[in-house]
Amino acid sequence: MNFCPKCGASVSLRIPAGDHLPRHVCDSCNEIHYSNPKVVAGVLAVWEDKVLLCRRAIEPRYGLWTLPAGFMENNETTGDAAQRETREEACARVELEQMYTLVNVTHISQIHILYKARLLDLDFHSGPESLEVELFEEADIPWEQIAFRSVGVTLRHFFADRREGHYQFRVVDLPPPEAGSR
Amino acid sequence: MNFCPKCGASVSLRIPAGDHLPRHVCDSCNEIHYSNPKVVAGVLAVWEDKVLLCRRAIEPRYGLWTLPAGFMENNETTGDAAQRETREEACARVELEQMYTLVNVTHISQIHILYKARLLDLDFHSGPESLEVELFEEADIPWEQIAFRSVGVTLRHFFADRREGHYQFRVVDLPPPEAGSR
Secondary structure: OOEOOOOOOEEEEEOOOOOOOOEEEEOOOOOEEOOOOEEEEEEEEEEOOEEEEEEEOOOOOOOOEEOOEEEOOOOOOHHHHHHHHHHHHHOOOEEEEEEEEEEEEHHHOEEEEEEEEEEOOOOOOOOOOEEEEEEEOHHHOOHHHEOOHHHHHHHHHHHHHHHHOOOOOEEEEOOOOOOOOO | OOEOOOOOOEEEEEOOOOOOOOEEEEOOOOOEEOOOOEEEEEEEEEEOOEEEEEEEOOOOOOOOEEOOEEEOOOOOOHHHHHHHHHHHHHOOOEEEEEEEEEEEEHHHOEEEEEEEEEEOOOOOOOOOOEEEEEEEOHHHOOHHHEOOHHHHHHHHHHHHHHHHOOOOOEEEEOOOOOOOOO
């Protein structure tokens, strides 16, 4: 941020009185502009013994596989967002069952929220942000081609929980990635 | 938003190509500026049969009672944020036990996340944003003086769960408030 979105004057990065972190503060109107973590919502959609994955048609991670998910919009719930992203990326309809993982991705200031969901029919296909949309059995999951760690974590918990016969909500804090990894 | 935070030119509210919602788009550099929901994190801290409430020294809801909670900062986890806000508002130390409620407050584009926590000692006192910090038994909760509906919902779930002997994570979608209410 270089300019005040409110009045157009320059901004400086400084700690406002009574605060403890540097913020972008307008040099003219003194408005304080905060920056906060963003929420990504999506689904782990299940059909029989298979789960729905999308191959990304956009950066980052072009060509890799992910769960349908994306940034929450204002004025929607986490559940609304998860279902909307599923429609947009996989043209698929799901019934949400439970919030399943909440993953803190602190190094990029994101929270990823994935719901476990029931895929309602097989009438799905790629939206504009996907190259392919496909159902995978556990044995066929392309583990080396998964786009995001939060997706890998969620899939591993799902297959472990399925063996136990009990699906449990989990909060996961991801450590910063190692150099060169995702 | 009136001006582009990146280049300082004017912005217009319009639907970018490939998008489906109006965004603030820069008339000069074409940068798209998104606005997303914000996350508030806090704790329901328990000591014996009592819970910790703070009376607000700031607007909104000056003078009303709340759970210690506030906006998440970049690069922290939901749990970090909940503990930091508890230190700042109640000068209290807690051990987080479980994420307990996630409340979608869509009409103000916020998600409120409250953890159930164990208060570690009685050495707490008001921070600069609180008038008082106090432990309340269920019978003494000032139900008519609770600052936010997400706090009331969380407290009611807690006392109900305590009677059942089982504490359960819940996702709650708040409807828009009725005129004149909170």
